[in-house]
Amino acid sequence: MDRKRMFIDGRFCDSESGETRATVNPATEEPIAEVPVATVGDARRAIEAARRAFDSGVWSGMSPADRAKALMRVFAALKEREPDLAELEARDGGSTIRKTSMMDIPVGIEHFRLLVELGEKVPAYEPLPWVDFPFVSWNFVNREPIGVCAGIIPWNFPFMMAVWKTAPALIMGNTLVLKPASDTPLTALALAECAAEADLPPGVFNVLTGSGSVVGTELATSPLVDKVALTGSTATGRHVMRLAADTVKKVTLELGGKSPTIVLEDADLDIAVDGALFGTFFHAGQVCESGTRCFVPASIYDEFMARLRERVGHIKLGDTLDFETTMGPVVSKAQLETVTGYIDVGKKEGARLFCGGCRPGHLAKGFFVEPTVFEGVSNDMRIAREEIFGPVLSVIRYEDVDSAIAMANDSVYGLGGAVFSRDVPGAIALAKRLRTGTVWINDYHLLNALAPFGGYKQSGVGRELGPHGLLEYTQVKHIHVDLTNDRKKKFWYDYIFNDE
């Protein structure tokens, strides 16, 4: 079996304890590689390396253009490995090769480039309004890196999440310690190999493989870390925010969701039915902004559901390395148990199982769950309130649009959502009433490196991607330059002097 090493201070290394953990292919349940289990000591070494690299100015003192040049070497190395990365991602996380080769890897690599290019253009100098009363001064903002950043990422889109943490932190002049999820460390380690090939200065980029409770805790509490950026569950987000409080770190959080898909009476049902299914069953529902509550008007309910049943039949579960397969397993046995547990909860709560609900009979191995749809769901059931993170859709029937919007907003989450309608201005008006960070109109899931992504309410703090996301990796410094140049006119000094 492949034995991988982590990346600290420009070198690949084992854990100081020598301990390793196997990472498993969720479709076959077979181990595919051994990775080090980092200790607190390893985490400290990585943090200290990132601190030294930041404080030396070797990276933060470089011009954005030179940093971009170095990062484009990483991009080139990623590009060269694109097919290998697609296979690695599929095997480690249980994604289909269809998805990783069409989406996760090419789009992730493209996001890396776009974020570097966008970050390079963020001006360090921001003018402020001219002040000439009661004093004359020139004021401006200098945008500066924050310092040492920690990126803690989940297992659902391992490569994409690694890119979203790495490219913004580094182009803005920070140094980074990245911690992938224990179940899916391999593409983050491949990113480290690309960084090594690109000759980034040692310590600028580090990858630690290890548990959230050990490595994650050290990253969130270390006084040497200036910012922690986490993508994960809301429970972990809450915990990390508390851990970060003692050292008053900057925190950005991308957390869970229970996003609404609102279908209107005038929707194009070819687009809306497939959109609702794509919104839920893409990556077996393991997407934070999945549209897991689908609101369907009573007037078109029967037709919508009949079409939905027909289209679910076109989702194909199977060998994830077969390009024909369109849905893979969930990531682990633990996740499988969570999902099947929620299916039981839904039945007990009185929702009607419309389709799915079981592990597929034709697959002997792997953590697969059939695409599952519940109808007769009310918005106060647990299956409509809690994030399941698996292929389970709750369909909620509604009579009028206002009640659909009210139910959509009746959630502790506020990450994504969609409106399907032929009336685009009307749909935009409804989108503005949804309390979520992203709303798609007649579409789902398309995130774009140039547009901000993040959550309202308990779905998160701050934004990733786009100019808004890049600024989350900067500090704002106000510089005031006195232009009075005449002691006699500087009357405010006399607040403390009496020269009479």
Ligand code: NAD
């Ligand atoms: P998780 O919260 O269990 O883990 C996320 C990361 O946090 C992992 O690297 C984990 O090791 C680490 N971690 C766990 N406990 C920690 C602790 N005590 N201190 C520090 N770090 C700790 O999440 P997951 O199960 O890997 O991923 C699924 C969750 O992520 C879902 O809730 C999903 O909605 C969310 N998610 C959100 C987004 C988004 O952008 N909003 C994207 C993807 C996933």
Ligand code: MG
């Ligand atoms: Mg794995």
